[in-house]
Amino acid sequence: MKLAASGGALTPEERRAAEAVDAERLFALLADVIAIESVANRETPAQQRVAKEMRAIGLETDVWEIDFERLRRHPAYTADVDRRDGLGVVGTMGRGEGRTLILNGHIDVVPAGEVARWTHPPFELTQRGGRLFGRGVVDMKGQLCSAVEAARALREAGVELAGALQVQSVIGEEDGGSGMLATIERGHTGDGAIVVEPTEFVIAPAQAGALSFRLTVPGLAAHGALREEGVDPVEKFIPIFQRLRTLEAERNRDVADVLFRGEALPFALTMGRLRAGIWPSTVAESLVVEGRYGVAPGEELAGARRALEGAVAEAASGDAWLRDHPPTVEWTGAQFAAARTDESDPVVSALAGAVQSLGGTEPRVGGVRYGADMRLLVNQGQVPTVLFGPGDVRRSHRPDESIHAEDLVDTARILAVTAIRFCGLLASGSPARELPDRV
Known part of the structure; x- marks a missing residue:
């Protein structure tokens, strides 16, 4: 995707937020989490790194130990590995007096397989020819870091949201979605959600x-x-x-x-x-x-x-x-299970409008063939949800997983502008609310 240089029909706040996106900071966070081999049951260090970043940029940060003994009794629990422990991590910003938008991504990755088949070390972020290489850059640590950077850019730009923006980092997506289910059971829901799957910038309100x-x-x-x-x-x-x-x-x-x-x-x-x-x-x-x-x-x-x-x-x-x-x-x-959100839902229109304003062209809307955590947000959390993000899913789950570096930067800009349009802005003169951490 090529973002329009003019920035399209952006408000001053939207323009400031888009311009505040910092590629170097985004890639530095991504390098840290790529270096952590966060396969099933070993995601905690990566979750701790994401939580540290959320606190550093001023988000209210909820970090909790997931009670898998209790969670296994939930009718929607379908993990196909023996889950023992793990952390949930959610960072929140905004006044909370309007709509809440969720930006969701999973921190777990599939194993690297035979390392000899990789041109570059799988757990080391490598930049070459405008692309980033490493396990998880596509599925989906790259997009998760874009979501965190979008929140940071909003704070940096001094944007005060009337509603709330949640950035959710979840575990266990690859083996059944236990982390997403735990996050919903914790009470972290909203009025709309974007799961930052690699859809090649297609807006997907439906998943098989x-x-x-x-x-x-x-x-x-x-x-x-x-x-x-x-x-x-x-x-x-x-x-x-x-x-x-x-x-x-x-x-x-x-x-x-x-x-x-x-x-x-x-x-x-x-x-x-x-x-x-x-x-x-x-x-x-x-x-x-x-x-x-x-x-x-x-x-x-x-x-x-x-x-x-x-x-x-x-x-x-x-x-x-x-x-x-x-x-x-x-x-x-x-x-x-499959999931579907109506194409007329505000989360779809806000995201589509942001993509068009920044990119200059109307985005494609379609469905994706694969399962994702969207189904839990829609079916269990009752949250209208779309899948959207950069990268081609065909490059995931294989050696030399890679993504265009600039696409992750563009994604952070799109997510920041979408948050402003979906959550609204705090009226001039309203005092900002300081949000404490919950641990």
Whole structure:
């Protein structure tokens, strides 16, 4: 995205805030958090660094230990790792007498994998050719630092918001959203939210859901030299695989939601891991498939599950062995519901207006295929939410993750202007309120 040099139709306060964005400070914070390997259950040092920055720029900062024993009893809790401890971090500014805008990002990252496959060290911020490299620059430490910098720029510019701006740094997004759920349960909600996902500057008021499943196809073990005396579950899986591909095509035909039209496969059904057998010269006793099942906004999850279970049962009904030894489907791990916000909501219009004023062109509005913490804000917190941020999700979860450096700076400017338009300005002469820390 190229921001217009003129700054478009900005008010004096908006212009001051946009001009107060400090790229060097943004990148310095990002370098610090990139250096912290904040994978699942190891996010606390990174959260402490973000909280320190929030306090330094004058935000009311709430830092708390998440009670996972209690949180696990919540019906929306779906973490697919054994969560033990972690911090929630929320920084707030503004008078709190108008609308509250949330800027949300997650601090956790996926593992770097084989470090030898990286050109640059994954946990060291590297700048080259106008791009930043490092695990999390796209997903999504880079955008989170842009949100923090937006708040700092508003303070630096002397902007007093009538409402409130919250910057939320959450853990556990990659494994089910436990940090987002804990933040909502803490009481940190608002009138609108922007989750700073890498949407390539597309405003996304809709996200698909994704349900994890485990399919087990039974077989009958036999010595490899006597293969005909066994039942090969790999062979039995073939018609099930074909029926699931047909189900996927059916579910992606004539997509109702306009925000997903034009996408080749918005609600994909992926069978990502297959395991069978215990020994090369033994017919496998069973085959286990673990996969991801895309669901549409507004779709009833129970109905979606029944459709997959029914497709498996239908395929199995044509085989004598599987009729007597039916495959089983289990719903395990992360269960990401879909989410939708109306395109006419004020958070959408405020963000779109800020992008257009700073960039000179009308932003594209669309849906994203992947699950995100947006679903919890919308479905549990009742907060109208959009996904928006720089970067291409295709560059995340892989070696040499990278993003255009200037895009992060532009994002901070957009978020600062959006906050002014959504939250409003404190009337002239109204005293500012000092906000204490909560720890």
